[in-house]
Amino acid sequence: MEDKCHIDMLGLMILCSLLTGTSGGTDMFISDGGNIRLLCGRAPAGCKSTTWQYSRGISSGTVVLFENGMKENGIERGERLSLGSDCSLYIYKATTEDRGHYTCWQDEDKRFNASVHLHVLHVSPSSTQTEIRPGSSFTLSCQLYVYNGWSCYNFFNVEGVQLVWVNKAGVNLKPDPRFQISSSPQHCIITLTTTLLNEDNNTEWRCQITDTTDKVKTSVSYTVTYLVNSSDNKTSVRLLLRVIIFIIEIAVLTTPTVILLLIICERRADNRRRGQDTQETVMELQMM
Template identity: 45%
Template sequence: MSDNNHLCLLGLIFLSSLLTGVSGVDDAHVFISSGEDVRLPCNNALQDCTSTTWLYNRYSTFAELIRLGRKRKDTESHERLSLESDCSLNIRNISTEDSGSYICQQWTGEGGERLRPDARVYLHVLHVSSSHTEISSGLSVTLFCRLFSYTGVSCDDWIRSESIHLFWVNQAGVKSDSRYQISSSSDHCIISLNKTLLNEDHNREWRCEVTQRDQVKTSVTYTVKSSAEAGSTTSVIPVHSTHSQDPSTTNTHTIKEILTILKTAVFTAPTVILLQIICARRAGRKDSQQPGEIEINTII
């Protein structure tokens, strides 16, 4: 192959990569409330899950949960794990300790070769707690809402990279109320709601929501209920709400990124076609030249 044709091929490969805009397997983000069951997708799965290995990473150390399609019996979460036919990982009764990074790999066998790029899933667990287990009218109470994630990434980094935010909202879905004081922390993804309870707060709901790029992923609702045994004493009862999607398997590509890829395609596609025409014409002239002739490059 001539140098000109080689350059044309490299140009086509480069422009084609601009059109696709993606290489490898996208990371996924899954949001769940503590106490619920979750499914983690394996985006690099093969038809036969006997090649599938699942790893868990939270404190910069890896634990093997699934090896070549079989559960490891020496893990604490062994009884709560199961593997679906599409190689996705099911975890029952999620706790905050289950948050972190999960990696799905495909191997040819023990000591074999990796068949596909790793597929990573970040599991974020939403948990709400109260400063008091039993409360009464006039008592100052603080509700803590925290999102547990992979410890290797700070909350500020999640906000910048994935636009992840926490909000407290009332029964009407309003994010602010003059009666309540809301504070947050940049070190941990945590937001607290401080309030002094009134009599009319009985049966009132407060909901903590986690959003990613302005879409609600999961939430936990706290309701103040009257206690029959304690008379005027009330207790705060957590109620886990349903997910806004199935089940929070969000890839990192957003609508904005898709539009960017489409815009790139609109402007890049004509260039690809033009480069193909140039390569074809040069190849044709090269074949039609007689020995000793000099090729004259023209600008189209």
């Protein structure tokens, strides 16, 4: 009963902090597919008094991930979560589903040791994209999936966070006239649209999130790869077959001629040898 009351009280405290906006959580950012470590502060021996909890948003409730240093059974994403020797929470191959509010609690301290709001950056081509090849219009969408208790508008306009498209060298693409950059701060989205060129194959474009000092919090890249059209592939195969057939035909037609020439050359050489032998015999008879 005492344990149950303790967990209920803990959940109530988290809920109150979310409602009042005084959770004092640290904002952390991770790219889709990346790994991240959430610190829990002072680490007791063996983490036996450590509890990690998670909440997607104010209305989604709280889920216990680790209790008394042990992973809870049957939790979603369980195979991608682990507890470090210092009681840190490790999240592997993050997805947009990992965004949320994470809290670490040490029973013996009777207080929160960590409160983290995790946000995940994700990039994908437009859902209407039908082909990726030179001459086609191409659109990439970059979205920051934030903890559901946060407003994207306040996040970008009050805290000064920005989403930016850059090339592999880190140069901002917005001033380049061949790129159309548009953003929707209320939805935490920035898009890049351009007409693909031949040299864009295997080109990397990167979406990154920066703070007011232009420090990069995290980034995620997309590499353009041209796909070979099936009809083009068939045409290439047909051309290759024609070349092979042509080579075979040339070989078949020229082989007898080559053999005949070799025979003629050999006979002429043999005749020259015979003629030379005859001449030498005549000279020897005359000398006698």
